[in-house]
Amino acid sequence: MTDAVRPSRLDPQIAARIKRDANGLMAAIAQQYDTGEVLMLGWMDDEALHRTLTTGRCTYWSRSRQEYWVKGETSGHLQLVKSVALDCDGDAILVRVDQVGAACHTGDRTCFDADVLAAAAAGERPAAAAVPGRPGREG
Numbered sequence: 001m002t003d004a005v006r007p008s009r010l011d012p013q014i015a016a017r018i019k020r021d022a023n024g025l026m027a028a029i030a031q032q033y034d035t036g037e038v039l040m041l042g043w044m045d046d047e048a049l050h051r052t053l054t055t056g057r058c059t060y061w062s063r064s065r066q067e068y069w070v071k072g073e074t075s076g077h078l079q080l081v082k083s084v085a086l087d088c089d090g091d092a093i094l095v096r097v098d099q100v101g102a103a104c105h106t107g108d109r110t111c112f113d114a115d116v117l118a119a120a121a122a123g124e125r126p127a128a129a130a131v132p133g134r135p136g137r138e139g
Contacts, residue, residue, distance in 0.1 A: 006024065006045055006046075006047055006061075007047070008045070008047040009047065009050045010046040010047065010049055010050040014049070014086075015046050017090050018090050018091070019090045019091040020046075023063070024045045024046070025044065025045050025063070026044055026093055027041055027043065027091070028041070028048075028049075028060065028092070028094075029041055029092065029093070030042065030071075030095050030103060031094060031096050031097070032096075032098070033082040033083070033096040033097060034098075037109075038110060038112055039097070039099055039104075039110045039111065040103045040104060040110065040111040041111065042060035042071075043060055043062075043063055044059070044061060048060055048061045048068055049084075051068070051070075052081060052084065052095065053084060057070050057079065057080065058079035058081060071103075072100065075101065075102075076101060077099070077101030077102050077103065078099075079097040079098075079099055079103070080098040080100065081095060081096075081097055082096045082097060082098060083096045084096075
């Protein structure tokens, strides 16, 4: 399915900046606006983004049900939009929200705390390491 199948009212200037997958979708990360906590990953097409920008509530595209859904519409676990940003490649959206209740469909606050994977080695930042391409800044 492509985004041509689902008409959108998204501003054409915004739409022109977005890179979509073969199904007309982009990843949308929901993050708690005041703590930085990553809450969940959902999928948006142009119309879901338009609805999110214009209603102040996160709207996603359900890949399994092939329909739009508003976070919290049935559960009461709302995502109230504080800001929306497109990443530098234009293929992902960061939605900073005020999460009311659980973000995860399992009832957990976040979708990322139930199955933490063990890493072979914890990465450590070297002292005074410069970030390539950014003179005078430490990484």
